[in-house]
Amino acid sequence: MSKKGFSLTSISHKYIMAAAGAFLMLFLVSHLSTNLLLLAGDGGETFDKAVEFLLTNPFIKIMEYVLFAGFIIHILIGVILELHNRRSRPVGYNVPLRSETSAFSRFMIHSGIIIFIFLLIHLYQFFFVKLGFVPKYGGAESTVDFYPMVVHTFQNPVYSIIYIVSFVFLGFHLKHAFQSAFQSFGLNHNKYMPAIKIVGTIYAIVIAVGFSIIPLYFMFLYK
Secondary structure, eight states, X not given: OOHHHHHHHHHHHHHHHHHHHHHHHHHHHHHHHHHGGGGSSSTTHHHHHHHHHHHHOHHHHHHHXXXXXXXXXXXXXXXXXXXXXXXXXXTTOOGGGXXXXXXXXXXXXXXXXXXXHHHHHHIIIIIHHHHTSSOOTTOTTSOOOHHHHHHHHHTSHHHHHHHHHHHHXXXXXXXXXXXXXXXXXXXXXXXXXXXXXXXXXXXXXXXXXXXXXXXXXXHHTOO
């Protein structure tokens, strides 16, 4: 493939990755709003109703496949772009001269790997139980009841620490991804980028803190 041809492909990859990333960021807002129902203080009644709606809604079931596709596309294209960037770097180029953007880009792939590992753990703990791929909490004969499973899981300090650290990395990942998505679509005018960066930072903090307070609640406040 010619250099020009790969450049066009790389641009297409960035558009697709930005679109998939934007979709995943919207999902995180929805996912957080559901998870915060765990803090309602009603023994999980509100949360269980929300989960039952999600499990029985045909549209949501279809969106699960779209969500998985979004994750896969985002991950694969991220790896492809990282490999291309590595090949494009000049041999022996000076470390102190690396730009802030380059440093952020390198952090994105490293934080992405950590997030991917956590995602596998998280899927094993919760989603794969629903699918029957792993044993249910309480034994094979029990029903899938997510609230006691969440309580049991988050009262494990090891898992909760992994969860919180992972969302801290996700917060930094989202901070850069938010503004990168706008840049990928050409919306990087100097007049608007400062506001976009502020909104992206607020979004990243809300997601990271919002998810992190849930295990903290079950470790220290839940009775």
